[in-house]
Amino acid sequence: MKIPTKLALRELRHDWQSALCFVAALAGVLGPLLIILALKNGIIGTMVGRLIEDPSNREILAIGAGQHDAAFFAALGARQDVGFIVPATRSINTSANAVRNEAQRKLERAVPLIPSAAGDPLVEGEAVAPGRVWVSDKLAQDLAVAAGDTLDMIIGREVDGQRENARRDMTVIGVLPAEIWPRPAIFLSVPDLLAVERFRDDLSATPGNWTDPVAEPESYASYRLYARSLEDIGTLSAYLSEQGLQSRPRAENAALLLSFRRNLNILFTAIAALAMFGFWAAMSANLRGMVERQRVIFSLFSMLTMPDRQRCVIPVVQSLTLVLGGVVATLIIILPFLLAINASFETAPGESIARLYPGDILATLGLGAVTAVTAAVWAVFAVRNVEPQEVLTHA
């Protein structure tokens, strides 16, 4: 195939003005498409992706208190659409009266307590355990603590009008980033949370024994539940509803987000498909016209015993070359343009307004190659129909 490839390229070089026009035409179609794709990936994709990837948006909040037994949690834990489930106490018992860092003489009051366990989607690292907790970034800053420090958790109650406090040292094993949990909070184990509830509700628990291990309760008043993905929130909510339980997704607009992302992809695909079809048709007609202009030469090739398959390679090689040239020209034009866009707008670290991934460029090349080869089919059939006698007729 060396000879037909050489002939194809030489003809393009000879007729470079026509080739350049076609490359420019392709760049005119492809450039805006890639810019739209880059913006979709960048500002829109990042925004939507951030919302979709944030695990908090997958949380389903329990409304009111209930009585959820071990079977309830086992059933939820076995579901494919559940990402994480952990029991919780009544909301009235999910805060510490105060938390103190004795070493720094700092104290915070009414700190929310959030049950956690292994697999918590908000916690990346060692799981909580009795006496070992994660704290939010805000609380860590307020109390000037870091991983490895010790906190003094204070739980209060009133007995016969007398204030009574229980204390417990908690080791901080990690700090949750602010983007995960922006408010003050302690993520602790279920036994620790149960101990808080027991001290407040059960007078037999004293400041001296309130953290002693006790039997697991028959039921829990609440839970912390996360769907495996945004798409799972609907089915999981429906399941809870079937169980007679009221709940609501933390991200009420999750469905809207998903729909937005889906519609955006459909819209872009439709625009790209229309543009590529237009280009394909133009390419196909151009190649067919090229065969017509070179009809005598194709006939000469046949007269000189060039096999059909070699002659047919010529428009295919030219098509591939033109498309490759168009893609390269487009990238040369738009990449500086995208860099300029990104330089003009301030974004969070690692994020950008417009972004093209290597996969996008490879897909463009692949799609371009498919377009080139299929657009050459008409020309290939035309070449096959050029007979050696035509060069005699022409003569």
Place this chain on the structure above:
Amino acid sequence: MSSSDPETVLSIRNLGIERAPGFFVVIEELDLAASETIVLDAVSGAGKSTALGLIAGALPLVDLPDTRHAIAGVPVTPETPRAAFAGPDKLGFVLQTNTLVPYLSLVENIELPVRVAGQEPDAEWQDHLIRAMGLGDYKARKPGQLSVGQRQRVSVARALLGQPALLLLDEPVSALDPANVAEVEGLIVHLAAEAGSAVVLASHQAQTGEFANTPRADHRLLDHQGQSYSIFSTAGRAAARVA
């Protein structure tokens, strides 16, 4: 001479085409041995170029009885691949309008048939052809940068590079000014003899010059049952040995 003769380069019986409705061009009989030359001399429109196309196996045939066609011993049939009988070592064809590939240089045009056949040109013979044709100073030029006469010489060199058994010439000097005709004809005769090629020349102006004394194929026009036939034949007539 018969078609089974190992020296037979071209053997044709009853080869015809309907060139226009009701008008047929037929080669009744044409045998040619190596280094022989024959001229197809007839008035314009008689089908000389068409007869060359028939010889080259490039035209669709009409059904005639006892059709036979072989070039350098290879039967020419619709099923035979062109490369088998029209490769550069078997067939060279100088077209009337010396069609060249406009985006290839002079040398690349000359080498094209040999390259297409997947062979390397004989460098010494190629140099000899180019020098003999007076093209040595124009090797890198494209056809558009050559005169009509130079393009004609390139066509002749292209046809001869593979040292073909059979050389077909279609009015090879018709586009030349009279001053160049004798020179180009002389070169063709000389180089074809060097290549050992048998030659079929189609020309209506070969009454003078190098081919003036070369044997002609018989040509006759026949009207039969409302159809017209332009018939070429060498039956009973010897070709000239040019070597």
